Amino acid sequence: MDFTAVLAQIKPKLGCIADNLAIVEGQIAKAQETGADLIVFPELALSGYFLKDLVPEVALRIDSPEIQRLIELSRGISIAIGFVEEADDYHFFNSALYLEDGAIRHLHRKVYLPTYGLFDEQRYLARGASFRAFDTKFGRFGMLICEDMWHLSASYILAMDGATTLICLSSSPARGIDGESLGSAAAWQKLTSTTALFLNCRVLYSNRVGFEDGVNFWGGSEYIAPSGESIVRGALLEEDFVTARVDEGALRRERIFSPMMRDENLFVTLQELQRISHQRGR
Amino acid sequence: MAGLHANTDLLRKLLVGFVKDEVRKVGVSKIVLGLSGGIDSALVAFIAAEALGPENVHAICMPYKTSNPESETHARLVATACGINYSIVPITAMVDAYFDMFTDAENMRRGNKMARERMTILFDHSALLRALVLGTSNKTELLLGYGTLYGDMASALNPIGDIYKSQVWQLSAAMGVPAAVIEKQPSADLWAGQTDEEELGFTYRQVDELLYRMVDQRLTKAELIADGFDSDFVETIYAKIQNSHFKRRLPVIAKVSNRTIDRDFRYARDWGK
Numbered sequence: 137m138d139f140t141a142v143l144a145q146i147k148p149k150l151g152c153i154a155d156n157l158a159i160v161e162g163q164i165a166k167a168q169e170t171g172a173d174l175i176v177f178p179e180l181a182l183s184g185y186f187l188k189d190l191v192p193e194v195a196l197r198i199d200s201p202e203i204q205r206l207i208e209l210s211r212g213i214s215i216a217i218g219f220v221e222e223a224d225d226y227h228f229f230n231s232a233l234y235l236e237d238g239a240i241r242h243l244h245r246k247v248y249l250p251t252y253g254l255f256d257e258q259r260y261l262a263r264g265a266s267f268r269a270f271d272t273k274f275g276r277f278g279m280l281i282c283e284d285m286w287h288l289s290a291s292y293i294l295a296m297d298g299a300t301t302l303i304c305l306s307s308s309p310a311r312g313i314d315g316e317s318l319g320s321a322a323a324w325q326k327l328t329s330t331t332a333l334f335l336n337c338r339v340l341y342s343n344r345v346g347f348e349d350g351v352n353f354w355g356g357s358e359y360i361a362p363s364g365e366s367i368v369r370g371a372l373l374e375e376d377f378v379t380a381r382v383d384e385g386a387l388r389r390e391r392i393f394s395p396m397m398r399d400e401n402l403f404v405t406l407q408e409l410q411r412i413s414h415q416r417g418r
Numbered sequence: 419m420a421g422l423h424a425n426t427d428l429l430r431k432l433l434v435g436f437v438k439d440e441v442r443k444v445g446v447s448k449i450v451l452g453l454s455g456g457i458d459s460a461l462v463a464f465i466a467a468e469a470l471g472p473e474n475v476h477a478i479c480m481p482y483k484t485s486n487p488e489s490e491t492h493a494r495l496v497a498t499a500c501g502i503n504y505s506i507v508p509i510t511a512m513v514d515a516y517f518d519m520f521t522d523a524e525n526m527r528r529g530n531k532m533a534r535e536r537m538t539i540l541f542d543h544s545a546l547l548r549a550l551v552l553g554t555s556n557k558t559e560l561l562l563g564y565g566t567l568y569g570d571m572a573s574a575l576n577p578i579g580d581i582y583k584s585q586v587w588q589l590s591a592a593m594g595v596p597a598a599v600i601e602k603q604p605s606a607d608l609w610a611g612q613t614d615e616e617e618l619g620f621t622y623r624q625v626d627e628l629l630y631r632m633v634d635q636r637l638t639k640a641e642l643i644a645d646g647f648d649s650d651f652v653e654t655i656y657a658k659i660q661n662s663h664f665k666r667r668l669p670v671i672a673k674v675s676n677r678t679i680d681r682d683f684r685y686a687r688d689w690g691k
Contacts, residue, residue: 315425317425
């Protein structure tokens with residue numbers, strides 16, 4: 137079905153759950169007023185990104201009042217949002233929830249925690265262990281958190297699991313000032329567009345803005361059609377409220393024109409991956 | 419080469435945004451900076467004026483009696499061009515009072531003392547004006563260690579610490595820094611006739627080409643030499659980076675507890691902001 141998604145390009149405050157929840161609730165109310173069906177927040181929207189030793193302080197259990205409040209709000213609008221999750225075994229995950237009709241439809245724990253360059257996630261956070269597609273009112277979705285999307289296998293698995301819409305929640309730092317456009321923005325735009333094109337999937341990409349310790353997050357949240365075409369893109373470096381009208385017909389037509397996913401041979405892929413796994417294990 | 423070429427529109431947006439965001443989030447609306455008459459502080463003044471409005475930027479020129487009079491003229495030219503507040507606080511009396519006790523001190527000690535004297539004036543004005551001190555050290559001098567620890571290297575925020583001198587020139591031209599300031603020979607102005615490039619023994623353009631490949635692109639020494647860089651030059655610059663690394667770090671703390679500041683007690687400075 138057709139639906140309207142809002143990409144909430146916000147500027148969270150580092151380590152301030154109450155302030156960020158207020159920002160999130162404000163955006164949800166605004167999205168509802170505009171008649172949107174879904175709102176997608178960035179990675180770690182409730183906490184900010186460079187948390188380091190703050191991770192245990194800002195972590196929320198699924199039964200925390202903050203998460204319960206968001207679940208309640210999802211009766212009015214579907215919500216995808218990133219936060220630090222505290223599990224029963226006191227492991228902390230960079231997680232994303234998909235909430236709909238007052239229930240959790242899916243919890244994704246970031247699998248690929250970057251720990252190179254300016255990143256240090258795996259020092260502070262536990263790794264997720266799965267990529268699963270899930271059903272929503274708007275079709276079958278898959279969720280990725282930032283670095284997850286740089287691993288081809290992640291999007292591939294979700295698409296093979298039947299997802300036709302990929303949501304990516306991001307906190308991508310700005311870097312690269314020598315080209316016509318910002319280096320990291322250009323790289324992401326290539327990635328989201330190519331992923332959509334290869335997998336005949338839509339991509340809803342929500343990236344934050346603001347600065348943390350001199351690092352800028354560049355925004356540019358985007359809806360990419362299954363053809364790989366960018367339909368709407370948010371402002372660079374500034375807060376934005378990006379409204380994407382998602383057309384079901386475009387997905388159907390694209391899948392008729394370019395039926396690569398229909399023809400994708402899961403069994404060849406699996407057989408070869410198993411062979412590689414077997415050989416590496418020797 | 420492409421790497422040292424800056425997209426000045428984008429760079430300007432990032433650096434203006436940086437000053438606006440990082441200053442205001444700590445509940446402050448003003449900044450103070452030292453204006454030397456040179457290009458680095460001129461560029462920072464232009465960035466700050468655009469970010470916070472010129473009325474919220476206070477520049478202080480702090481000449482010593484041997485400073486080139488042209489420096490003060492250029493500092494005033496810059497302040498006027500971007501419309502910021504401007505004052506002059508000479509440091510001759512304080513510096514001379516000190517060296518009257520150490521009359522045989524050589525140029526390096528005197529230069530460092532002047533840089534640190536200026537730092538105390540800026541941080542005093544930080545309290546006076548409720549303003550953050552902006553740093554004006556560029557990436558080239560930070561990597562080479564061509565600055566005074568706790569002197570000109572001291573600041574609360576530095577908008578230009580990740581751009582090379584070659585990029586400072588490009589952005590300065592794009593932002594309208596007066597041509598006289600852009601075109602003159604860079605100088606620390608510690609004594610008459612001093613120029614950075616003569617003191618360093620190479621030009622900024624030469625060293626930026628090397629630093630970009632060595633630091634940003636992580637080329638090996640063998641690759642740099644194969645690319646045409648002189649091996650002595652490569653070794654000299656590598657040693658300068660290594661030997662000045664202490665200037666780019668906090669003081670080393672002897673670890674005895676489970677949570678030592680900055681080692682296993684780690685928080686962003688923007689914690690709660």
